[in-house]
Amino acid sequence: MQKRETWGSRTGFIMAAVGSAIGLGNIWRFPYMVYENGGGAFLIPYFVAMLAAGMPFMILEFGLGQKFKGSAPKVFSSISKKWEWLGWWQVMVSFIITTYYVVVVAWAINYFLLAFNQGWTASPKDFFFGEFLGLTDSPMNMGGVQTSILYATAAAWLMTFVAVFTGVKSGIERISKIFMPLLFLLVFIFIGRGLMLPGAVDGLEWLFKPDFNAIMDGKVWADAFGQIFYSLSIGFAIMISYSSYLSKDSDINNNACMTVFINCGFSIISGIMIFSVLGYMAHQQGVPVSEVAGSGVGLAFITLPTAINLMPAPAFFGTLFFLALTVAGLSSMISLAEVVVSALIDKINVSRKVAATVFCGLGFVVSIAFTTGGGLLLLDIVDHFINNFGILMGGFIEIIFVAWFCKLDDLRNHVNLTSEIKVGSLWMNSLRFVIPAMLGFMLVSNFIGDLSKNYGGYSTTATVAFGWAPLVLCLIFGLLCARNEGGFINVTGINRNFLKRR
Template identity: 55%
Template sequence: MQREQWGTRAGFVLAAVGSAVGLGNIWRFPYVAYENGGGAFFIPYLFALLTAGIPFMILEFTLGHKYRTGAPGILKALNARFEWLGWFQVMISAIIAFYYVVVIAWAISYVYFAVGQSWGDDSNAFFFGEFLGLTGDNAPSSLGGLQWHLLPPLCLAWAATYYATYRGVRGGIEKINKVLMPLLFLLVLVLIGRIVFLPGAVDGINWMFAPDFSKIWDLKVWSAAYGQIFFTLSVGFAIMLSYASYLPEKSDINNNASITALMDCGFSMVAGILIFGALGYMAMAQDKALTEVVSSGVGLAFVTLPAAINLLPAPGIMGPLFFLALVFAGISSHISIAEAVTAGLMAKLGWSRARTSTVFCGVGFVVSLLFITQGGLLLLDLVDYFINNIALLGSCLLELLLVGWLCRLEDFRDHANRLSDFAVGAWWLICIKYVSIAMLVVILFGNILGAFRENYGGYSNSEILFMGWGMIAVMLVVAITINTTSKKEASV
């Protein structure tokens, strides 16, 4: 059966950008930049983009285009002993899909809440108490009851992903991203166009971009820059490998990879202007220092910014537009995550796309119910920490070690160059074999050391052991078991 293909180059690029541009661009990047030297942070950040982000993206586009299958099949083609790494990446995507969709459901709910600012004057109490029903126990294992009001938006979020993966590459994923991505950029630009003219907004933006060059010499700042690049570009966990496997025979790999990475990082900077403009206005309106109102993560999106929206002119318009932008960014990423799993399962099981997407989205919906319980936020927090800071970075490192040191890297460079308008040379080989690997070793070692030194989030030893390290151990065992089974089947 002939493999599906993207209908147009623009469709592929928009889908790849849609995968890379997610919630983290809006609520993580601005704070990371602010915390790590402001304008000075862009020096290591752009260096990381050129020496890790774009080279890694070119590598994954090349592998996907060359082998034309999901991540497990690609890793198996590189070295039969490493098929397990492909399945480990697929499981990373599956677990992220299970909890990421819940944050999209929150954003969908907040589109409605924002019309009349239903969160009231205390957005913190509303989000953690009334909306999530978070109990006083700091225990991810204490799930409590289901929050039934989160079920409809959760169904909507899964329905969008199911439609895209069921309809396929050209009829679902490409069509949806051709609508979502332009709308997302338009929404953010409209919001910026209004917010930058508010009093204090420019001061907030200056806070983010004001350079502190003393931090340039801090290794932690460079680690943060590389960590943000690996975090934001959707590399290392099956997505870009799967997307690139649907590229037509004649595809400009180097250009496509560079455009995707640059558009993602450009959106992050634009999102930073939006967020810090709003925070600057909020700080002035409340007569506070910006340091007193700035935050990151879900607290920024669902606590701090709702409080800022209360102060905005026409909050019933600005608020829904902001959360609609979050929904669009989330759904485009979630579709790509689900497709990474779908592609791997289709290749392994020989199932049709319709059957595979139905089974995965059905199972995913059931599992995601765990995260809309009263303790769901804590469970999400713990799982997300270990998946993103340990499993994902470990997967990136192993993939680069395999391709850079156990394969002939020059062959992949030649494959990409033969199809591309501009060629990459020795710098690309150096970035893959040395720079990216060295930075990943530093970041991953620091994360593992930090996880052992101090229990993340103050969670108990047993929860860290079983729900954090235990989850990664189970993923490894399952991946290696599948690899072993495949070897036995091949030898029969």
């Protein structure tokens, strides 16, 4: 059996964990969530969600990974062989995410190069959907492969491969120590210059102007908990895998708190970055900020390029923004890759080099589908179902299993043993009641919405083939892997005692 690697330093682990948590959603989803849900008032439910759900869940996953020293399948198998399938469900979810997430990173790489001379032309919308994506009329009509996206996707996979192939300390930790300071530096430079533009302050006023009536809206609270859950990379094996490389004397609780605070802080400064630009754009066009505000792919690849075209130094702002987007995307991509690689190493006892080669090779082949003309539509469906059901179901079942069917007191004692900050009954009650209630509410709402009508107006064939079918595939994959008796040599009687006996 191979000796398990450890992080070279606490800073390296924090940088890697923060790199996983900080992704594209922090930049293009959080600012609009604040704007749409009461402005500055939204920060109240957001911080409540951070303290009541994000931090407890992060401590839980850091504790599980560090205690059982393994990937998610190994952790759940160590507790009970009957629950190994849950870890493989999460691994499969992460694998599917890598196959399309890497293509979005590829878009950012392409746009970083285009930014030097505003190659997205004077009409970024037409360029993005037409010349760049070659968008077809249906996800069932794939069209041809867009070569520029394919090459950038290959480059993104190569960078991911190098990171996971070279190991935790030499690869992931070293790259994270470069990427995270670079990302913050890029964003702060952008903000420093952006705030000097006319109209920038107006954009921030639109973002943070509080509407305290929104706090009475249950949907606002659900959005706050949802944003925390999605942005922290919890519930789909990433933090379990990363924390499995921690030494036995690591400060679990403090590490978790630092990761959560840094991630949420970055979300807020991302809001400042985005809305300062939107404020300038609205000022230049003589329209309210509400007419230019948006989120997601449209914000990053249409609205922002349009705004950059209006700026006094478009090459400066464009390269800065899309380099930041690329770095944020790659850091999250690497963490998703490690979920799969660590599980393969644990299960079939292959070397890291073999596991990384097999995973990245297979992942690249699958991701080619998302580089075609129908790629954006395919991505939209898969991402919707994987996020709204794949991640949520995995996180919901995990929290129910650990909080209610395992000896949570034992885990609390374990994380407190080497931590300066101690957790007690509030932490346990959050895991048993608050988090399951919110995740359950989100799941039920999502199911009602998607069963009542097809997502995005897509055909039933498309939603079944690219939405519901991948979820079934995750379940089948999990059950088949769990039935295989190979691997997971280090399953001890002590670990088995973590499961309650009824």
